[in-house]
Amino acid sequence: MKKTLLFLVLSLLLGASPATVAAQSDFREGFIINLLQDTVRGWVDYRSNAQNYKACRFKLGGDITEYTPDQLSGFGYENDKVFRSSVAEDAFVEVLVDGALSLYKSADHYLLQRPDGEMFRFRQEALKEDGSSSVNNRWIGVFNVLLQDCADNLIKEREKLRLNEQVITRLTVQYHQCRNADYTVYKSGKPWTRLEWGVALGAKNSSYTFNPLVLNTADYPYFDDAFNSVDPGVGIVLAISSPRLSENFAFQPEVHFTRSEYLSEISRQGVDTENRYTTHIQLNTLSIPLSIRYNLPERKISGFAQVGAILEYQLRAESQVLLERYVGAEVVSSRESSFPIRKNQVGVTAGLGITKPFKSFSGSLVVRYAQLTTPNQVTGIVHNSRQLGLYLILLKR
Numbered sequence: 001m002k003k004t005l006l007f008l009v010l011s012l013l014l015g016a017s018p019a020t021v022a023a024q025s026d027f028r029e030g031f032i033i034n035l036l037q038d039t040v041r042g043w044v045d046y047r048s049n050a051q052n053y054k055a056c057r058f059k060l061g062g063d064i065t066e067y068t069p070d071q072l073s074g075f076g077y078e079n080d081k082v083f084r085s086s087v088a089e090d091a092f093v094e095v096l097v098d099g100a101l102s103l104y105k106s107a108d109h110y111l112l113q114r115p116d117g118e119m120f121r122f123r124q125e126a127l128k129e130d131g132s133s134s135v136n137n138r139w140i141g142v143f144n145v146l147l148q149d150c151a152d153n154l155i156k157e158r159e160k161l162r163l164n165e166q167v168i169t170r171l172t173v174q175y176h177q178c179r180n181a182d183y184t185v186y187k188s189g190k191p192w193t194r195l196e197w198g199v200a201l202g203a204k205n206s207s208y209t210f211n212p213l214v215l216n217t218a219d220y221p222y223f224d225d226a227f228n229s230v231d232p233g234v235g236i237v238l239a240i241s242s243p244r245l246s247e248n249f250a251f252q253p254e255v256h257f258t259r260s261e262y263l264s265e266i267s268r269q270g271v272d273t274e275n276r277y278t279t280h281i282q283l284n285t286l287s288i289p290l291s292i293r294y295n296l297p298e299r300k301i302s303g304f305a306q307v308g309a310i311l312e313y314q315l316r317a318e319s320q321v322l323l324e325r326y327v328g329a330e331v332v333s334s335r336e337s338s339f340p341i342r343k344n345q346v347g348v349t350a351g352l353g354i355t356k357p358f359k360s361f362s363g364s365l366v367v368r369y370a371q372l373t374t375p376n377q378v379t380g381i382v383h384n385s386r387q388l389g390l391y392l393i394l395l396k397r
Helices: 001-013 138-146 154-160 167-177 214-219
Strands: 027-034 039-047 055-060 063-067 074-075 082-088 091-097 102-106 109-113 119-121 194-212 227-241 249-269 273-295 302-327 331-336 345-355 361-371 381-397
Touching: 001 227, 027 055, 055 074, 055 331, 074 091, 082 102, 082 109, 082 154, 091 167, 102 167, 109 138, 119 138, 138 167, 194 249, 227 273, 227 381, 273 345, 302 361
Parallel strands: none
Antiparallel strands: 027 039, 027 074, 039 055, 055 063, 074 082, 082 091, 091 102, 102 109, 109 119, 194 227, 194 381, 227 249, 249 273, 273 302, 302 331, 302 345, 345 361, 361 381
């Protein structure tokens, strides 16, 4: 039943998002430069670099045309990425810095073109199976020569340098600055790192199941099939992204606080007795979901998906059972701890949602499922926790 409900809610969320229908296209203001060096303005499909290296999708009026590198000199987006075709054979390359010393990015290389036309190719870093980097440090020597006359030479910190877009762009910019040469960084309006923060309000339906082994069933006659609770919660949310590298992905750590109460009543009939068990579980939970969020292209209402891990710490974990034993007209009652609940638990979480951007903040509605599976502190009892939550998240942009 819960899985069916989850499927229906997720389907409604996705169906409500027009971004999912148009997820394959995201046309933005841009331009193309034809082989005669004429600039034609229109709308360019905002796609991944891997796709843009191969072709450009351009819309003018109602017509959409796909251009290959042999048909255009270049294309770009307003105040954003620019691509050029005359640098690498049969491919577009992204122009990171345009100037006396031009820096380009291709599928697997950075290309640096000196004022005299000489071209250097630096393969992007790749990790070996043992986690070490296989990068060729020849690029450090090239920049060391280019920047040897600069007063503030970043190459001196060579042990901290890595061949990535941020570092190599910074060094190319430094080259122009120390020589007072003109240059253009097309993505200068985009920050390398963006931090958004906000709050989350919502509620979750959580289910605790305790499954004792067959040999232990008699020791725990008060176990029900499941303990359920629906509770409100509040949280703090961060979203960390790098718009220059990707507009789609963000790392989203969160901290939530929830108070939960679970109640179960079971009656066991004997020959001359009746035992009634009332189990009461109280939890004050600090939840820390850590997820990777994938955003569809931003529109008036767009969609996103996230997946990650969840850590939970029980600030308060009490579980008691009230036993009322009826023997004829006599009632004998006793109260005791039913079982200890482990304070630390880990699990996995996934969610789908829709988001609407406003001037200074964004609002998101997300449905999220989490499952935590950790044996509790009683040997022979498997303890599972499943959660289905609906949250409103407000993030300051």
